Amino acid sequence: MVDHSSPPRPPLSTTSLILRLAGIGAVVAVVAGAFAYVNGTLDPQRLRPKTLVNALETNNGVHPGFRRNHAKGVCVAGYFQSSAEARAYSSAQVFSAAKTPVIGRFALPSGNPYAPDSSVPIRSFAVQFSQANGQQWRTGMNSMPVFPVGTPEAFYQLLKAGAPDPATGKPNPANMPAFFAAHPETAPFLAWVKTAKPSASYATETYNGINAFYLVSADGKRQAVRWGVVPLSQDAPGDTAPDGADFLEKDLVQRLAAGPLRWQLNMTLANPGDPLDDASKTWAGEHRVLNAGTLVLQSSQPQADGDCRDINFDPLILPSGIEASNDPLLAARSAAYASSYLRRAGEVSPLHSAPQESKP
Amino acid sequence: MNAQPRFFAPLARLLHWLMALMIIAMLFIGAGLAASVSERHEWLIHLHKPLGIAILALVIVRLVVRFCTRQPPLPADLPAWQVLAAKASHVLLYALMLVLPLLGWAMISAAGDPVMLSSSVQLPALVGANAPLFALLRNAHGYLAYLLFLTVLVHLAAALFHGLIRRDGVLQSMTGTKD
Numbered sequence: 319m320v321d322h323s324s325p326p327r328p329p330l331s332t333t334s335l336i337l338r339l340a341g342i343g344a345v346v347a348v349v350a351g352a353f354a355y356v357n358g359t360l361d362p363q364r365l366r367p368k369t370l371v372n373a374l375e376t377n378n379g380v381h382p383g384f385r386r387n388h389a390k391g392v393c394v395a396g397y398f399q400s401s402a403e404a405r406a407y408s409s410a411q412v413f414s415a416a417k418t419p420v421i422g423r424f425a426l427p428s429g430n431p432y433a434p435d436s437s438v439p440i441r442s443f444a445v446q447f448s449q450a451n452g453q454q455w456r457t458g459m460n461s462m463p464v465f466p467v468g469t470p471e472a473f474y475q476l477l478k479a480g481a482p483d484p485a486t487g488k489p490n491p492a493n494m495p496a497f498f499a500a501h502p503e504t505a506p507f508l509a510w511v512k513t514a515k516p517s518a519s520y521a522t523e524t525y526n527g528i529n530a531f532y533l534v535s536a537d538g539k540r541q542a543v544r545w546g547v548v549p550l551s552q553d554a555p556g557d558t559a560p561d562g563a564d565f566l567e568k569d570l571v572q573r574l575a576a577g578p579l580r581w582q583l584n585m586t587l588a589n590p591g592d593p594l595d596d597a598s599k600t601w602a603g604e605h606r607v608l609n610a611g612t613l614v615l616q617s618s619q620p621q622a623d624g625d626c627r628d629i630n631f632d633p634l635i636l637p638s639g640i641e642a643s644n645d646p647l648l649a650a651r652s653a654a655y656a657s658s659y660l661r662r663a664g665e666v667s668p669l670h671s672a673p674q675e676s677k678p
Numbered sequence: 679m680n681a682q683p684r685f686f687a688p689l690a691r692l693l694h695w696l697m698a699l700m701i702i703a704m705l706f707i708g709a710g711l712a713a714s715v716s717e718r719h720e721w722l723i724h725l726h727k728p729l730g731i732a733i734l735a736l737v738i739v740r741l742v743v744r745f746c747t748r749q750p751p752l753p754a755d756l757p758a759w760q761v762l763a764a765k766a767s768h769v770l771l772y773a774l775m776l777v778l779p780l781l782g783w784a785m786i787s788a789a790g791d792p793v794m795l796s797s798s799v800q801l802p803a804l805v806g807a808n809a810p811l812f813a814l815l816r817n818a819h820g821y822l823a824y825l826l827f828l829t830v831l832v833h834l835a836a837a838l839f840h841g842l843i844r845r846d847g848v849l850q851s852m853t854g855t856k857d
Contacts, residue, residue, distance in 0.1 A: 330843070335843065338842040342839060345838060349834070350831060352706070353705070353709060356706050357709035364713065366714065451800075453792055628807060629790060630789060635792070638797045638798040642720070649715065649716060649717045649719045650719075652719065663816075664810065664813030664814075664817070668810055
């Protein structure tokens with residue numbers, strides 16, 4: 319055969335042929351090996367999003383269609399009315415517009431969608447603010463003031479301490495005390511838990527964002543904050559949980575039938591020296607607190623077909639004017655929520671209500 | 679009679695090497711962010727989205743350049759199965775370069791998330807919010823990215839095979855080197 323496009327080449331010796339083929343194989347193997355390292359195949363010790371979600375499934379069982387954590391909850395809707403106080407600190411439209419629609423979700427902090435409401439003293443509240451310019455702000459808040467641990471690695475160890483023993487089907491009772499003993503950073507959380515009781519209502523709770531963020535002003539100035547919402551209609555503070563497993567949703571529906579529920583959105587400004595990268599630590603001492611506005615909830619929907627069902631309350635979906643801190647839990651939450659969201663999104667049918675449009 | 683070109687057009691070669699770098703970086707960024715819970719996850723995702731849109735824009739330019747310029751022919755003595763493999767793998771490469779960014783864009787839309795390329799640059803949603811559609815698109819994005827990585831590996835091996843074993847000018851037609 320004649321090669322028309324290039325002059326004939328002298329044939330390669332067998333040694334040269336083998337060496338060249340081996341060279342090609344080596345190049346391909348190095349690229350494939352680097353890829354297998356990056357995707358975690360060759361780095362099995364690395365904490366991956368699915369490691370965390372698998373641990374949640376091990377502890378709580380797999381409940382198709384439900385969130386892998388904070389599985390039991392209820393959807394709410396309303397709006398946020400801004401005050402003028404946060405405007406100088408953040409250019410986000412949510413603080414300049416008079417009203418911003420919100421979709422939210424109250425929940426229990428467990429991966430078991432059938433957990434009794436009185437089983438834990440913690441309640442959570444997730445909110446999505448949909449700005450008119452198409453940008454969104456999503457936040458997941460909890461009724462405790464600090465997170466038990468400060469790093470994703472410690473959180474994974476916490477989940478492992480709560481994992482059922484294959485022999486008994488229950489967690490080894492020695493594991494959790496051993497975990498807390500080995501993790502002194504859990505002290506502020508444990509001190510809070512001692513005083514906390516399961517509340518009778520979602521409406522009477524304060525919910526804390528816990529992780530630090532930055533408010534960024536129009537001229538680029540950054541102010542570290544922690545935010546939270548405080549109830550304005552606290553009718554029966556200290557009410558303890560009634561009997562029965564499912565009183566929280568009923569209570570919420572009843573209260574909303576009687577009128578809207580309101581929370582004040584507070585922005586606590588960090589003092590110099592406050593930890594910005596450790597959600598297990600409190601910010602001690604006097605702090606300036608901005609009243610950023612009022613969150614008004616008007617209606618609720620069961621989560622099975624409510625508008626909050628398909629929202630991944632990823633704490634790193636932020637509008638221009640709010641930025642993440644370098645708290646390592648934020649990236650871990652974002653990554654693990656995405657993994658949980660993919661699993662459950664594949665287990666549900668489309669919502670029948672009109673899909674929300676995300677505007678450019 | 680026009681002689682067949684020995685080299686790809688300079689613009690085609692520039693686009694090839696630029697996109698080769700971008701796509702290999704993109705594959706590693708994507709694999710890395712999907713397997714990380716650290717701060718890496720965040721900055722990789724902030725690279726992944728604008729880089730994906732840049733690849734989408736460039737592949738459209740590249741397809742236009744492909745149809746508007748002449749390609750050097752494959753060597754006449756290339757076995758028929760290798761000719762077929764070369765043509766099929768190029769179709770697959772172009773298709774995946776086009777489809778993967780669109781899948782990424784569509785899956786973010788289906789999740790109901792704002793499609794943000796930076797803290798303030800936003801693209802419109804390609805599809806409405808739909809959770810099961812998100813799961814389908816997200817899985818397709820992952821599996822097809824692995825298929826693209828495998829195709830790139832085969833392409834790399836074949837290019838080296840032409841350059842080092844066959845020494846038939848095919849590798850040079852893209853590097854632009856005379857010999």
